[in-house]
Amino acid sequence: MGLTYFKRYRMEIDLTGRRLLLPGLPPGYRLLSWDDSLLEAHAETKYHSFRSEIDANVFPCLGDWAGCHRLMNEIRGKQGFLPGATWLIVFEPCVGGSREYCGTIQGIRDYAGLGAVQNLGVTPEHRGRQLGSCLLVKALDGFQKAGIRRAFLEVTAQNDGAIRLYQRLGFTKARTVYKAVEVAYS
Ligand SMILES: CC(C)(COP(=O)(O)OP(=O)(O)OC[C@H]1O[C@@H](n2cnc3c(N)ncnc32)[C@H](O)[C@@H]1OP(=O)(O)O)[C@@H](O)C(=O)NCCC(=O)NCCS
Numbered sequence: 001m002g003l004t005y006f007k008r009y010r011m012e013i014d015l016t017g018r019r020l021l022l023p024g025l026p027p028g029y030r031l032l033s034w035d036d037s038l039l040e041a042h043a044e045t046k047y048h049s050f051r052s053e054i055d056a057n058v059f060p061c062l063g064d065w066a067g068c069h070r071l072m073n074e075i076r077g078k079q080g081f082l083p084g085a086t087w088l089i090v091f092e093p094c095v096g097g098s099r100e101y102c103g104t105i106q107g108i109r110d111y112a113g114l115g116a117v118q119n120l121g122v123t124p125e126h127r128g129r130q131l132g133s134c135l136l137v138k139a140l141d142g143f144q145k146a147g148i149r150r151a152f153l154e155v156t157a158q159n160d161g162a163i164r165l166y167q168r169l170g171f172t173k174a175r176t177v178y179k180a181v182e183v184a185y186s
Contacts, residue, residue, distance in 0.1 A: 002185050005178045006058045007157040011171040015115070015140060016149050018170065022137050023130040028093045029102075031138060034083035036076075042088055043072040045104040049121025054156050058179055062119070072106075075118055080109035085142030089122075089131050102126040105135040107142055107151075115143035115151035120162070132165055140169075 025031070032038060043065075050062035061067025075081060085107025092099040103126065106118040117139055122131045143151050154177065155162050 001182050003180050004183050005180055008058070008154050008177050008179055009157060009163070009173045010152055010154050010175050010177055011163075011166050012150060012152045012174040013140065013169070013171045014150055015144050018140075018144075020137050020141050020144070022141070023133050025089070025131070025134055026129050028091055029129075029131065030090050030092065031134070032088040032090055034086040034088075038088055039072055039076055040069070041090075041101045042086075042104045042106065043069040045088065045101045045123065046072065046119055046121050048123045049104065050119070052124070054158050058156055058181060060181075071119075075106050075108065078108050080111075080116075082107045082109055082115070082142055082146055084145055085115065085117075085139040087135050087138045087142075089126075089135065091126065103131040103135050105139045107139045109143075109146065109148060113148065115140070115146075115148040117151060117153035120153075132162075133169065136165070136169055 046062065047065045047068040050056050056063030061071050087105050088101060089103035090099050091102050103122040105120045108116050108118060110116045117136070120132055120136055140151060152174065153166065153171070155166065
């Protein structure tokens with residue numbers, strides 16, 4: 001076994017007086033606010049969003065269904081868990097027809113009173129339709145409604161698409177951090 005290091009950015013946004021513009025969702029998509037009965041749907045969506053992505057190497061639990069379930073339980077159980085900053089998107093092309101969960105985000109208030117964005121993910125078939133932007137705006141709105149003035153997230157430096165999305169919404173890079181991950185050498 002050895003250690004490898006992933007470069008990541010901590011990105012922050014000042015929410016004081018910030019007007020948040022919610023992008024419209026395409027037809028068939030709907031936002032669902034947090035409810036305990038949706039824990040499994042969040043975990044499943046997290047898994048499908050991350051399993052083939054760089055972050056599944058950085059956080060191996062994201063590439064594993066049981067790991068995503070465990071992670072969702074941990075987030076839900078945190079003292080600072082914020083239901084108002086936690087959203088799911090469902091795709092239901094016709095009313096009463098099949099439904100597919102396709103986007104997830106969770107928010108917590110950290111020990112310093114900042115809003116911490118957890119694992120924004122959209123499943124591959126549904127990307128590029130502003131679902132990710134919409135989820136992030138809803139989470140930031142949830143932070144504002146909870147009286148939180150500043151929010152942050154961490155993103156892997158190689159994740160260019162996500163970084164562009166965060167910058168477009170007003171996040172700036174605050175600092176660089178390195179995440180050590182154990183890897184098996186063959
Ligand atoms: C990052 C992510 C949430 C974006 O979701 P989305 O619904 O496509 O986002 P939007 O449509 O609102 O925004 C599109 C932006 O994301 C980027 N994007 C779109 N599809 C993408 C893809 N397949 N991979 C990476 N980035 C993508 C685009 O570059 C676009 O930015 P641009 O308009 O400046 O070019 C989604 O690609 C994803 O879940 N990726 C895997 C999980 C992940 O890395 N999450 C971020 C953890 S910090």
